[in-house]
Amino acid sequence: MCLDDARYALRVPEEPDGDVMVQASADSDVGIWVRGVTRRFGTAEALRGIDLSAPYGRITALVGPNGAGKTTLLLILATLLTPTAGQVRVAGLDPVADPDGVRSRTGWMPDALGVYEQLTPREYLAFFAEAYRIEPALVADRVAALLARVHLAEHADQPVHVLSRGQKQRLGLARALVHEPRVLLLDEPAAGLDPRSRSELRDLLRELAASGVAILVSSHILAELEELADRVVFVAEGRTVSEEEIAGVSRFVVSGWRVRALDDAALATALAARGIAPLGITAAGSDLPPMSDVDAAALLASLVGDGVPVIAFGPIGGQLEAAYLALNKERR
Ligand SMILES: Nc1ncnc2c1ncn2[C@@H]1O[C@H](COP(=O)(O)OP(=O)(O)OP(=O)(O)O)[C@@H](O)[C@H]1O
Structure with a gap:
């Protein structure tokens, strides 16, 4: 298990399932709202000015070359890094001022998922459900439904270490969904998935978007994002280069x-x-x-x-x- 995963799950609010008022803000109709975000690591400037919006009910792709700053941005949105400057709202909340509130509303799937190898998928998801303080009486059913949803029901009671890379990836997605988040952050979710699993992932993400979840997904597999996403944000060298509807990108065709x-x-x-x-x-x-x-x-x-x-x-x-x-x- 990677430290970030443990930190992420274990620092959750007291009553994530309760009726918590979403902080009113002019941008609360979008799941993610970012303006002028920068982030330095010493003298290195990983982000130099990122602007983007990811509306509810839509899938927004985050596209850019290696080192463009995609993971740094996703870590900021997931509350695991603080920005050096700029404004961020996730589900209407500021991840720096209210990290617990953001975590209770956000599902985060990092590119490399750390897992407890000795647990079974059922135990693993139940552990995270507990960490998110899901009502104990609801946990078993919610875990079973998630395992079925990501097609892991038949491996539910085997230790995680026997799962293939793709199966672990799907378990990571189930973990990100355990608390029914309104915003989903996915860093290279299709890495390691075979074509059938990729197509199932696409269907699942479309279903989630249709149910109103705001999804931000980074990937290098552009053909796949083109089929999946409604919108795209291009980033390079830590800056937003362009924000487009997928339907509008054909104006760029040059080749x-x-x-x-x-x-x-x-x-x-x-x-x-x-x-x-x-x-x-x-x-x-x-x-x-x-x-x-x-x-x-x-x-x-x-x-x-x-x-x-x-x-x-x-x-x-x-x-x-x-x-x-x-x-x-x-x-x-
Ligand atoms: N902890 C850190 N310390 C120093 N520099 C960092 C750190 N994290 C990221 N960077 C630098 O910030 C820049 C952006 O990195 P980031 O991982 O966000 O890019 P990315 O777009 O996700 O790249 P990739 O597509 O290769 O995953 C890179 O130049 C990277 O070297």
Whole structure:
């Protein structure tokens, strides 16, 4: 078990399940609200000015290169680090002034989960439920429901050390949910998960968002975040570079579009007739030069209208990846 995990669970408020008034604030309609946050470690500036919002009911992706400050920010939101300057509200509360209040409303899943290897998943979750002061009569049912929800019911009574990495990851998610948080912070939650587990994680996070939870998730797997998230916050060198709706990131597409058809010859003929020369042709499809969303939509419609059996048409590398690369290019 890592120290942060123990500190996090054990410093919880006296009555997290009670009707605690959420501190009124202009920003209490968003789960997470961050303005001008900086954090220094000695002379190193890990965060130099982060702004972001993560609304309730939505999944916000935190995207940035190695060392951008994502984990530092998540630790601040989880009350495990204090900011050097700036304002932070999590579930309407200030993590520095009211860390216990924030912890009672926040689920935190770090990238490397420390677990008590000798406990079983059932015992492990019951331990955290107790640490969060869940009503004892409710613990067994809540733990059983969580184990089923993360597909660990059949391993519920084996020691944690026999679980695979992916199964431990799912146990970590169950732990983050044990006190039914309103805000969920996930650092690289899909690391170590196989494709099926990733898709189940996606479904579970979508369900939680639909029930009103504000979710902030960092990951390097952009294609996956693109399917999962509603919004994205790009960070680099400790600063927010851009905050976007996923639906709007297509405006960043710079690297071109990829089209694939069941009939390669028909596609080649149709493109040539429109004066479009592919930049390259691979098994993945024909790579076309950059064009606007509107032009891409018109081209797709006209190819389909002419009977070309198109089976895929989209930005090369995915919209989020294209936006990420475009932003990095702008910055250079
Ligand atoms: N305790 C610390 N002491 C000194 N520097 C630190 C400390 N923690 C983080 N940093 C520095 O702060 C910067 C941001 O680190 P952070 O771990 O937040 O980045 P990240 O975006 O999560 O990176 P990654 O994607 O690689 O996990 C890095 O330059 C890192 O070296």
